[in-house]
Amino acid sequence: MAEDLLVARDITVAYRRPGGAETPALHGVGIRVGKGETVGIVGESGSGKTTLGRALLGLVQPSRGSIVFDGSDITMLDEAARRPLRRRMQMIFQDPMSSLNPRHTIGRILTAPILLHGLAATPAAALALVHDILDRVGLVRGTIERYSHELSGGQRQRVGIARAIALRPDFVLADEIVSGLDVSTQAQVLRLLQELTREMHLALAFISHDLSVIRSICQRVLVMRDGEVVEEGPCDRVFAAPATAYTRMLIDSIPLPTVDPGWLDAAPDLAPAAEGAAAART
Amino acid sequence: MSTPATPSRLAIDMLSAISLRDGNRPVLRQVSLDVGVGEVHGLVGESGAGKSTIAKAILGIVPSQVKLTGGQIGFEGRDLLKLPTGELRALLGRDIALIPQDPSTALNPSRRIEAQITDGLRLKRGMSAKEARARAYALLDEVQIRDPARVLASYPHQLSGGMRQRVLIAAAFGLEPKLVIADEPTTALDVTVQKQILRLIRSLQSRHGTSVLFVSHDLGVVAKICDRLTVLYMGKVVEQGATADVLNAPRHAYTKALIAANPRYDQPDTGLEPTPPQVIAELRAEIASFDAHVAQAGAGISHG
Amino acid sequence: MSEAEAARVGVTRADIAAGAGPRAASIAARLLRDPKVVIAGGFIVLLIVLAIAAPLIAPKDPLDQNLMLANVPPAGFADAEPGYFVGTDDLGRDVLSRIIFGTRVSLTVAFVAAGLACVIGTLLGLLAGFLGGFVDTVISRLVDLWMAFPPVLLSILLIAVIGTGLHSVIAAIVIIDWTRFCRVVRTETKSQAQMDYVVAARTIGFSGRAILFREILPNVMPVLIALLTLEMGIAVVVEAILSFVGLSVSSDTPTWGGMIAEGRQTVHEAWWVLAAPLVALFATVVAFNQLGDGLARSLDPVMRR
Numbered sequence: 001m002a003e004d005l006l007v008a009r010d011i012t013v014a015y016r017r018p019g020g021a022e023t024p025a026l027h028g029v030g031i032r033v034g035k036g037e038t039v040g041i042v043g044e045s046g047s048g049k050t051t052l053g054r055a056l057l058g059l060v061q062p063s064r065g066s067i068v069f070d071g072s073d074i075t076m077l078d079e080a081a082r083r084p085l086r087r088r089m090q091m092i093f094q095d096p097m098s099s100l101n102p103r104h105t106i107g108r109i110l111t112a113p114i115l116l117h118g119l120a121a122t123p124a125a126a127l128a129l130v131h132d133i134l135d136r137v138g139l140v141r142g143t144i145e146r147y148s149h150e151l152s153g154g155q156r157q158r159v160g161i162a163r164a165i166a167l168r169p170d171f172v173l174a175d176e177i178v179s180g181l182d183v184s185t186q187a188q189v190l191r192l193l194q195e196l197t198r199e200m201h202l203a204l205a206f207i208s209h210d211l212s213v214i215r216s217i218c219q220r221v222l223v224m225r226d227g228e229v230v231e232e233g234p235c236d237r238v239f240a241a242p243a244t245a246y247t248r249m250l251i252d253s254i255p256l257p258t259v260d261p262g263w264l265d266a267a268p269d270l271a272p273a274a275e276g277a278a279a280a281r282t
Numbered sequence: 283m284s285t286p287a288t289p290s291r292l293a294i295d296m297l298s299a300i301s302l303r304d305g306n307r308p309v310l311r312q313v314s315l316d317v318g319v320g321e322v323h324g325l326v327g328e329s330g331a332g333k334s335t336i337a338k339a340i341l342g343i344v345p346s347q348v349k350l351t352g353g354q355i356g357f358e359g360r361d362l363l364k365l366p367t368g369e370l371r372a373l374l375g376r377d378i379a380l381i382p383q384d385p386s387t388a389l390n391p392s393r394r395i396e397a398q399i400t401d402g403l404r405l406k407r408g409m410s411a412k413e414a415r416a417r418a419y420a421l422l423d424e425v426q427i428r429d430p431a432r433v434l435a436s437y438p439h440q441l442s443g444g445m446r447q448r449v450l451i452a453a454a455f456g457l458e459p460k461l462v463i464a465d466e467p468t469t470a471l472d473v474t475v476q477k478q479i480l481r482l483i484r485s486l487q488s489r490h491g492t493s494v495l496f497v498s499h500d501l502g503v504v505a506k507i508c509d510r511l512t513v514l515y516m517g518k519v520v521e522q523g524a525t526a527d528v529l530n531a532p533r534h535a536y537t538k539a540l541i542a543a544n545p546r547y548d549q550p551d552t553g554l555e556p557t558p559p560q561v562i563a564e565l566r567a568e569i570a571s572f573d574a575h576v577a578q579a580g581a582g583i584s585h586g
Numbered sequence: 587m588s589e590a591e592a593a594r595v596g597v598t599r600a601d602i603a604a605g606a607g608p609r610a611a612s613i614a615a616r617l618l619r620d621p622k623v624v625i626a627g628g629f630i631v632l633l634i635v636l637a638i639a640a641p642l643i644a645p646k647d648p649l650d651q652n653l654m655l656a657n658v659p660p661a662g663f664a665d666a667e668p669g670y671f672v673g674t675d676d677l678g679r680d681v682l683s684r685i686i687f688g689t690r691v692s693l694t695v696a697f698v699a700a701g702l703a704c705v706i707g708t709l710l711g712l713l714a715g716f717l718g719g720f721v722d723t724v725i726s727r728l729v730d731l732w733m734a735f736p737p738v739l740l741s742i743l744l745i746a747v748i749g750t751g752l753h754s755v756i757a758a759i760v761i762i763d764w765t766r767f768c769r770v771v772r773t774e775t776k777s778q779a780q781m782d783y784v785v786a787a788r789t790i791g792f793s794g795r796a797i798l799f800r801e802i803l804p805n806v807m808p809v810l811i812a813l814l815t816l817e818m819g820i821a822v823v824v825e826a827i828l829s830f831v832g833l834s835v836s837s838d839t840p841t842w843g844g845m846i847a848e849g850r851q852t853v854h855e856a857w858w859v860l861a862a863p864l865v866a867l868f869a870t871v872v873a874f875n876q877l878g879d880g881l882a883r884s885l886d887p888v889m890r891r
C-alpha cells in the first residue's frame with residue numbers, strides 16, 4: 001500500500017447558476033492517491049470527474065471538505081500561499097490545441113515555468129533542461145521553435161506532458177488526455193506516461209470516460225456518477241467483480257473488438273444475465 | 283475484394299481522389315468495396331485514412347480542395363458520380379440518408395424538432411403537413427423516445443446528446459432509405475448511450491432491410507454491429523472481409539497492429555502497444571510502389 | 587513517428603542558441619515580404635516624410651495667395667501654370683502644397699488620437715474581460731452609458747467648451763472612440779480567458795498580471811491591430827469632418843477637410859480643388875486599413891500558416 005500523498009475527503013462543490021439556483025457538481029467526494037500510484041477517475045458526462053480534478057488542483061474552491069497534500073491541509077489556501085505548491089502539482093489537459101498558447105513558441109511555453117520556479121537561473125540553462133525533457137518525451141529539439149498549430153495531435157499532447165513534468169512535480173492530474181487521439185497515438189502517449197510515472201515516482205490521477213484506457217495504466221479506480229463516488233477499489237477487483245450495478249453497466253457497455261452477437265441485445269440498463277456478462281469478458 | 287452474402291446495393295469500384303491543396307497528394311487510392319442489401323458494412327481507419335472522403339463522395343459533397351480522379355460509385359444500377367445534380371439530389375434523403383457524427387451541430391438550433399423532421403417527409407414523400415406530423419410522431423416512437431409529443435415541440439438544445447442522435451436516426455430511417463451512411467454516429471456520446479444507439483440502429487436496419495455504411499475509427503464498435511469490414515490506411519484498402527475473419531484472423535500486419543493497440547478492459551496491459559514503426563514503414567513502401575504503378579499505368583495510357 | 591524522427595535528427599548547437607520567440611531582424615524580414623505591408627506601409631512612411639519635411643518639400647507656401655493665378659488647372663490641362671502641379675484654388679494658393687501641409691494635421695490626429703483611444707480602451711477592456719465581476723460590471727455600464735451619447739453632439743459640445751484647435755479634435759476623438767476598443771478587447775479577453783492555456787498558466791503559478799499581459803494579450807493583438815488601423819482611418823475622416831464644419835484648427839492651417847469645404851463651393855469651376863483632398867483622404871484611409879491587414883497577417887504566427 002503506497003504512502004498517501006493526496007487525500008481528499010467529503011469534497012462538495014456547488015455551481016451557482018445565473019437564476020440563483022445552486023447545482024451540486026460534487027457531493028461528498030473522497031479520493032486518495034498514494035505516492036507513485038496511478039488512480040483512475042472514470043465517469044460519463046456530468047459525473048463531476050473534471051470538477052474533482054480541478055478541485056484537487058485548487059482551481060475550484062470546494063464549499064465543504066478537506067484536501068491534504070503531503071501532510072498539509074491545502075483546502076483553504078489563497079493564491080499567494082498556493083504558489084509554492086504549484087510546482088509540486090501539475091496538470092495535463094484534454095485539448096492541447098487550447099492548452100498551449102497558440103502565439104507562444106513551444107520553447108517559450110516550456111522554459112517559462114522552469115524560470116518562474118527557479119529550476120534554472122538563465123534562459124540558456126532552462127533551454128538545456130527543456131532539451132532533456134523533449135528527448136525524454138520523444139520530440140525533436142527543433143520543436144522549441146515551432147508553434148502548436150504546426151504539430152500533430154500526438155506531438156502536442158507530448159508537449160503537454162513535457163510541460164507537466166518539467167517542474168518535477170510529485171502529483172500530476174491528467175484530464176482526458178487521450179480522448180481525441182488515434183488508437184496508435186493513444187498507445188504511445190499512455191506508454192510514455194506509464195514510463196514517466198515509474199521513473200519519476202509520480203502520483204497520477206487519470207481522468208477518463210474510457211474504462212479500457214483506465215485499465216491499461218491505473219492501479220486503482222474511482223467510479224463517479226452525478227457528482228458522487230459510486231465505487232472505488234483496485235482495478236483488478238473492480239473489473240473482475242464490480243460491486244455496483246452502475247459499474248457493471250458501464251463495463252458491459254464497452255464494446256470489445258470481438259464479434260459477439262448477443263452483446264447488442266443485452267440491455268445496458270438491466271443487470272446483465274450471467275452468461276452474457278461472462279461471454280463478454282472472455 | 284470479398285463479395286457480400288447478398289446482392290450488392292452499393293458498389294464502390296476503384297475510387298480515387300487527390301487533394302488539390304497538398305500538391306495533388308492522393309487521398310483515396312482505388313478503393314473498392316461492396317455493401318449488400320441489408321448488410322452493415324464497417325469502414326474503419328484512423329483519422330486521415332479517407333473514410334469521411336468516401337462518405338462525402340457518395341453524398342456528392344466532396345469539398346472543393348479534393349478532386350475525384352477515377353472510379354465509380356454504383357447504386358441501383360447507376361453511377362452516382364455521373365448523375366446530374368438534380369437526380370442526385372432527388373436520391374439523397376429518399377434512397378440514401380445520413381446519420382451525422384455530431385448531433386449538436388447537425389440540428390438547426392433555431393427550429394423545433396418537428397419542423398426539422400417533417401421538412402424531409404413533406405419534400406421527399408410529398409406528405410401533407412398532417413400526415414408528416416403523424417409520421418414524425420410514429421418515427422420517434424419507433425426509436426423508443428418515451429414522450430414524442432414533447433420532443434417534437436422541443437428545440438435541439440433542450441434535448442440530451444443521446445436524444446438528439448435518436449432524432450437524427452429517426453429522421454434518417456424515416457424516409458425508408460435503401461442505404462444509410464452512419465458517420466461515426468456514436469463518437470460524441472457516453473458509452474452507455476452508445477450501446478443503446480447501436481442497438482437501435484441495428485434493429486431499425488434489420489427491420490427495414492436497410493444497408494448501412496458504418497464509418498468509425500473504433501474497432502470495438504464495428505465489431506458489435508458490422509457484418510463486414512473494410513480497413514483503410516492513407517486512402518488504400520488494407521484488408522476486407524467478414525468482421526469475424528478480419529478481427530480474429532487478420533491477414534495484414536497493420537490490421538494486427540491496430541487490434542493490438544486497442545486497450546481492453548478484460549486484459550490489463552493492453553493498449554500500450556503503438557503500431558510498430560516497422561509496420562508503418564512497410565505499409566508506406568507498399569503505398570509508394572502502388573502510387574508508382576498507377577503513375578506508370580497513367581503515363582503508359584497517354585503515350586500509346 | 588516521433589521516435590523515428592528523434593533517432594534520425596542529431597543535436598545541433600544552433601538549437602540551444604535559438605531564443606524563445608522571433609528576433610527583431612526576422613520580424614523585419616518577414617514584414618518586408620508581404621506586399622500589402624510594403625505598399626501600404628511605404629505610402630504611410632511617405633506621408634510621414636511629407637508631414638515632417640513639408641516646408642522643404644512643398645513647392646510653394648500654402649498660405650500664399652495670388653489672385654492673378656486663381657483656379658489654375660493641374661499640369662497637363664489647358665491653361666495650366668508651370669510649378670502648380672495640381673493647380674490652384676480660388677485664392678491662387680497652390681493645391682499640392684496645401685495637401686502636403688495638410689498631412690501634418692491628418693497624421694497627427696491619426697496617430698495621437700487613435701493611439702490614445704487605443705491605450706485607454708484596451709487597458710480598460712483587458713481589466714474588464716480578465717477580472718470580471720464588479721470591475722467588469724462597472725466598466726461595462728460605463729461603456730454602455732458613454733455610447734448612449736450621440737457622438738457628433740458630444741464632440742460639438744466638447745469643442746464649444748474647450749475651444750477649437752487640434753487638441754480639441756484629438757480630445758473629441760479619444761473621448762468618443764475609446765469605447766470601441768474597450769468593448770472589442772473585453773470580449774476577446776473574456777473568450778481567451780476561458781481557454782485551457784490560461785488554466786495551465788494558473789496551475790504553473792503565474793500571477794494574474796503575468797497571465798493577462800504575457801498569455802492573453804498576444805492573443806488579443808490581431809484584433810487590436812486591425813481595430814487600431816481602422817481607428818486611424820476613422821480619426822482622419824473625423825478630423826476632416828470637423829474642419830469641414832470649421833470646428834478644427836484655425837483656418838490658417840491647411841487641412842484636407844477645410845480644403846473639401848472650400849472646394850465644394852467651386853466644384854464647377856475648379857474640380858481639382860475638391861478632388862485632391864478627397865483622393866488624399868481616401869488613399870490614406872485605405873493605406874491604414876491595408877497596413878493593418880498586412881501587419882496582422884505577417885506578425886501573427888497563427889495567421890501566417
